[in-house]
Amino acid sequence: MSDATGFTIPKIELGDWIETGLDYLTTNYSGITRGISKFTETGIDVLNDALMWLPEWALIALVTLLCWRLAGTRLAIGSVLGLGLIWNLDLWDPMIESLTLVVIATLVAVVIAVPLGILAALSDRFYKVIMPVLDFMQTMPAFVYLIPAIPFFGIGSVSAIFATVIFSMPPAIRFTTLGIRQVPNDLIEAADAFGATRSQKLFKLQLPLSLPTVMAGINQTIMLALSMVVIAAMIGADGLGNEVWKAIQRLRPGDGFEAGIAVVILAMLLDRLTQTFSKEKKPRS
Amino acid sequence: MTDTRDVKIRVRNLSKVFGNQPDKALKLRDEGMKRPEILEKTGQTLGLSNVDFDVMEGELLVIMGLSGSGKSTLIRCLNRLIEPTEGEILIDGDDVAKLDDKSLLRCRRKHFSMVFQNFALFPHRTVQQNAEFGLEVRGEDKEVCYQRGRDALKQVGLDGWEDAYPSQLSGGMQQRVGLARALANDSTVLLMDEAFSALDPLIRKDMQQELLALQHKMKKTTIFITHDLDEALSIGDRIILLKDGEIVQIGSPESILTSPANDYVARFVEGVDMSRILTARSAMTDVRATARDDDGPRTALRKMGDNGLDSLFVVRRDRTVLGIITAEDAERAVRENLTDLSSIIHSDCCQVSPEEPLHNLFAMFAGHHHPLAVVDEQSRLLGVVIKGSVLAELAEAGEAHA
Numbered sequence: 059m060s061d062a063t064g065f066t067i068p069k070i071e072l073g074d075w076i077e078t079g080l081d082y083l084t085t086n087y088s089g090i091t092r093g094i095s096k097f098t099e100t101g102i103d104v105l106n107d108a109l110m111w112l113p114e115w116a117l118i119a120l121v122t123l124l125c126w127r128l129a130g131t132r133l134a135i136g137s138v139l140g141l142g143l144i145w146n147l148d149l150w151d152p153m154i155e156s157l158t159l160v161v162i163a164t165l166v167a168v169v170i171a172v173p174l175g176i177l178a179a180l181s182d183r184f185y186k187v188i189m190p191v192l193d194f195m196q197t198m199p200a201f202v203y204l205i206p207a208i209p210f211f212g213i214g215s216v217s218a219i220f221a222t223v224i225f226s227m228p229p230a231i232r233f234t235t236l237g238i239r240q241v242p243n244d245l246i247e248a249a250d251a252f253g254a255t256r257s258q259k260l261f262k263l264q265l266p267l268s269l270p271t272v273m274a275g276i277n278q279t280i281m282l283a284l285s286m287v288v289i290a291a292m293i294g295a296d297g298l299g300n301e302v303w304k305a306i307q308r309l310r311p312g313d314g315f316e317a318g319i320a321v322v323i324l325a326m327l328l329d330r331l332t333q334t335f336s337k338e339k340k341p342r343s
Numbered sequence: 344m345t346d347t348r349d350v351k352i353r354v355r356n357l358s359k360v361f362g363n364q365p366d367k368a369l370k371l372r373d374e375g376m377k378r379p380e381i382l383e384k385t386g387q388t389l390g391l392s393n394v395d396f397d398v399m400e401g402e403l404l405v406i407m408g409l410s411g412s413g414k415s416t417l418i419r420c421l422n423r424l425i426e427p428t429e430g431e432i433l434i435d436g437d438d439v440a441k442l443d444d445k446s447l448l449r450c451r452r453k454h455f456s457m458v459f460q461n462f463a464l465f466p467h468r469t470v471q472q473n474a475e476f477g478l479e480v481r482g483e484d485k486e487v488c489y490q491r492g493r494d495a496l497k498q499v500g501l502d503g504w505e506d507a508y509p510s511q512l513s514g515g516m517q518q519r520v521g522l523a524r525a526l527a528n529d530s531t532v533l534l535m536d537e538a539f540s541a542l543d544p545l546i547r548k549d550m551q552q553e554l555l556a557l558q559h560k561m562k563k564t565t566i567f568i569t570h571d572l573d574e575a576l577s578i579g580d581r582i583i584l585l586k587d588g589e590i591v592q593i594g595s596p597e598s599i600l601t602s603p604a605n606d607y608v609a610r611f612v613e614g615v616d617m618s619r620i621l622t623a624r625s626a627m628t629d630v631r632a633t634a635r636d637d638d639g640p641r642t643a644l645r646k647m648g649d650n651g652l653d654s655l656f657v658v659r660r661d662r663t664v665l666g667i668i669t670a671e672d673a674e675r676a677v678r679e680n681l682t683d684l685s686s687i688i689h690s691d692c693c694q695v696s697p698e699e700p701l702h703n704l705f706a707m708f709a710g711h712h713h714p715l716a717v718v719d720e721q722s723r724l725l726g727v728v729i730k731g732s733v734l735a736e737l738a739e740a741g742e743a744h745a
Binding site: 242244245247248249250251252253254255258262263266267 | 422424448449450451452455456457459461463464465466467476477479480481524528534
């Protein structure tokens with residue numbers, strides 16, 4: 059940056075610093091990242107194999123039954139048609155691979171996000187710290203997470219899950235915090251008046267009452283995870299995203315749309331199914 | 344105070360400042376400043392100032408005041424839902440204000456249960472589970488929770504509703520659940536924060552009566568908050584009147600009505616239904632004529648005629664009331680040539696004491712038009728009350744206070 063006087067302000071080496079930091083992490087903690095990588099890979103393989111082991115028709119029947127029980131006939135019919143189409147288009151295996159990534163990424167994200175959300179709801183200080191971090195995580199372009207994932211975990215599905223977890227976690231944290239914070243104050247006061255401890259309040263009152271909101275957050279996390287899993291094809295993740303990526307490289311719009319439609323079907327099924335959990339139901343405890 | 348019961352809660356010098364510089368506010372208070380000035384000078388709100396009172400074992404104490412008078416703050420200071428700024432709250436000798444967190448939990452579980460204005464029922468729990476809540480957090484056995492919860496629900500007339508959710512109940516029933524939740528705990532003190540204020544008037548009256556019945560039966564020390572003087576008068580053993588965080592008057596309902604401590608209380612009690620305060624004495628008129636028990640029908644009839652009456656009280660020589668006769672009956676007795684009054688006396692005529700509140704007299708006029716006999720303890724006739732004079736007296740009282 060220089061002007062007419064020749065006075066220059068040196069460019070802040072932000073990029074260099076971040077790279078140095080990442081280098082430091084990869085060289086010094088590679089043991090840990092390797093371990094995580096190995097562990098996650100095993101998880102992916104097991105789930106993948108299990109889902110692939112089932113014949114297509116059996117899985118379709120299973121999903122349809124689930125849809126019918128949870129959401130009604132319409133979704134059940136939709137799932138038969140949608141999954142049938144994916145099978146017919148020969149996209150079954152990539153679909154299963156994508157589903158596996160989504161499921162594992164969501165599990166990891168929820169396991170991390172819900173406790174963080176609870177903490178942010180109960181501690182104002184933590185709330186103030188984590189909210190800007192969440193803003194950062196959500197507004198940073200999703201592709202950027204892919205880059206550090208590679209030195210940490212190498213090319214492939216584990217990196218995809220790492221990036222996906224970071225990208226999809228924020229709504230689960232936010233909704234958990236929101237759900238707990240919106241428990242009416244007079245109920246908290248009533249629990250206090252009867253001498254409830256913090257954890258009694260949390261488990262008997264705040265968590266049960268915030269469950270629908272938490273589930274809505276998890277639904278959002280699943281949707282974000284699916285979108286990220288597709289993008290993660292760029293760093294070698296298997297699945298439907300990979301089909302799209304191949305179609306782009308070979309300039310075959312037909313193949314691309316086929317894979318795209320499969321993503322849409324998968325997304326709709328996952329969304330409608332998980333939405334049924336977030337609908338306000340009388341929980342029986 | 345004639346009370347011989349033990350003191351259950353002793354509150355001394357209790358003050359509460361809302362804001363971050365309580366010391367400053369209290370210092371100004373000690374210099375004699377009042378709430379508005381302190382607020383202006385320091386931005387601190389003096390919620391309660393130097394509140395002193397005792398709660399007797401087994402009494403129903405009403406704390407009354409308008410909104411902003413500090414009554415909700417006061418009741419919440421007792422179980423420290425709001426932290427008091429200074430002062431002592433001694434319950435069975437322990438100072439609640441000084442308890443650490445653990446002891447405070449124990450104290451709340453043992454001593455206090457609370458009923459809230461907006462019910463504050465847990466929407467995700469059934470009626471039964473709501474009633475069990477206090478026992479559950481105390482860690483009682485499931486069996487004990489269940490049984491005591493059920494008993495409490497029975498007590499408030501909700502058996503059969505155990506499995507319903509609060510949202511399925513009407514307001515009155517929801518507050519019964521709130522009451523059951525508090526009773527199930529069997530705490531030593533019941534705190535009721537405007538418990539009936541959100542209910543409609545008829546249900547409210549019912550609940551007041553039920554609370555009185557329960558309280559009478561269980562003798563539970565109860566602190567009841569209300570902004571409604573009628574409610575305070577009808578249920579309170581004693582009433583504490585709060586204004587701007589200070590106690591204005593403590594006393595029985597009668598003493599608050601009859602000898603208000605200052606203008607504020609006087610103005611406050613003005614609005615009260617006057618028929619509660621006015622008594623038979625104020626509507627009583629002198630007896631113009633009476634029949635003696637040895638008078639004949641003819642004499643009685645003449646006395647009525649002379650004084651323009653259509654009925655007459657019959658008294659003995661010592662003026663104790665025997666009953667009442669009507670002109671109609673006396674005429675018939677004359678026609679039938681009866682010589683004494685005994686067969687036509689209505690001995691079931693109403694006799695009231697001069698202290699009987701006026702609003703109780705209406706019911707006595709319901710069946711007939713006879714005047715009421717106002718009598719002293721020995722049943723001697725002091726005067727009569729006719730229906731018209733009750734109404735006239737009420738109208739006058741209404742005008743005087745309008």
